[in-house]
Amino acid sequence: MAGAWLLGAETRATADERPRAVLMAVVQDDRTDEGAPGTPASLRELERLADTDGLTVAETLVQSRDRPDPATYLGSGKAGELAAAVERCAADVVIADGELSPGQARNLQDKVGVPVVDRTALILDIFAGHARTSEGRLQVELAQIAYQLPRLQGAGRSMSRVGGGRVVGGAGMGVRGPGEMRLEIQRRRLRRRAAGLREQVARLGRRRERMQWRRTRNRVPSVAITGYTNAGKSALLNRLSGADALTQDVLFATLDPTVRRVTAQELRFTLTDTVGFVRNLPHQLIEAFRSTLEEVARADLALHVVDASAADALSQISTVHEVLREIGAGQVPEMLVLNKIDVASPETVSALRRVYLDALQVSALTGAGINELRDALAGRLQEREAQRSAGTSGTPSPG
């Protein structure tokens, strides 16, 4: 089910069994914050991401270091171990739990003999496999191009070095190494394709804006469901609206915004399901999905769904807040709800309740607390509406 990008379509088409991956990471001595590359929480998540992408994790290799080696990421001894591990478990791909520079990926790849990619590439691959609407696909392709472009340039530089050609001709000849011209053509094609994609995404974004404007004019308040990936956002949307959005125990099941109508306490409002967030969400993806994510920025209320059964729920909450700020949705009023209360440990729940005193507890699975949540949502929206009309009644309406 993985996207056709990470390993190339042939690998996937012929392989009967799931491709095998070796995970690797450098733990930096000065970065012990939860979620930093190579920490247990981050590695667990990388494993889940790999699993979501249809890969079997064969082995995990971690090196403690001051910083990653600028040329090979791992130190040379550890890189040798990595090559041995790849050989031993017949791995098809190596995935780094951090970001690899194009040079690091290439050098390691030469050493181990299979593709070496990073967390960003893995997430892009999952997105490619999950995008369903044309807008989602356009956005994923845009993100992939943004990821590929600098890597093509890296290849160009090394190739011209090998070929002994000068990148810029000194005598006005513009002599280039072999392969450099082909790369330049490829680069230009990609840039042109990206420009076209950006235009199409913008057009779709404008169309959505018009629809949103109509909704605002009709004064139908909107609630955007946000939260960490796999928190149960789609499940909650289904519970609240009686819809059947796709829920799956994989990461990033939802990529396209799904809108549903809900009525509670005689108030009609819309509920929008959105893409889940994750630590170190690749910047290319935030850029590409900006117009989709802006749905959240325009909402009257953000319903922040928290997986209360996750041991690192608190750090997931901060990640979500960071991404919301980054997409300009930091100001949207938020209602935080603790989901999966049926399987959450009492310790995690009480730790969460110490910070979020009045957070409702629900289970999208059993339906516990759902009616209360629906009413609370309607209540908050009515409050806002009342404030808004109180605020505007004194001032003359513009135009």
Ligand SMILES: Nc1nc2c(ncn2[C@@H]2O[C@H](COP(=O)(O)OP(=O)(O)OP(=O)(O)O)[C@@H](O)[C@H]2O)c(=O)[nH]1
């Ligand atoms: N036990 C339990 N499981 C739940 C609950 N809510 C959701 N799940 C499960 O959690 C998994 C993820 O649910 P989704 O609704 O797909 O999560 P999501 O936040 O939409 O995930 P993405 O779209 O991938 O970001 C599914 O296997 C659900 O069945 C709950 O209250 N209790």
Ligand SMILES: [Mg+2]
């Ligand atoms: Mg979902």
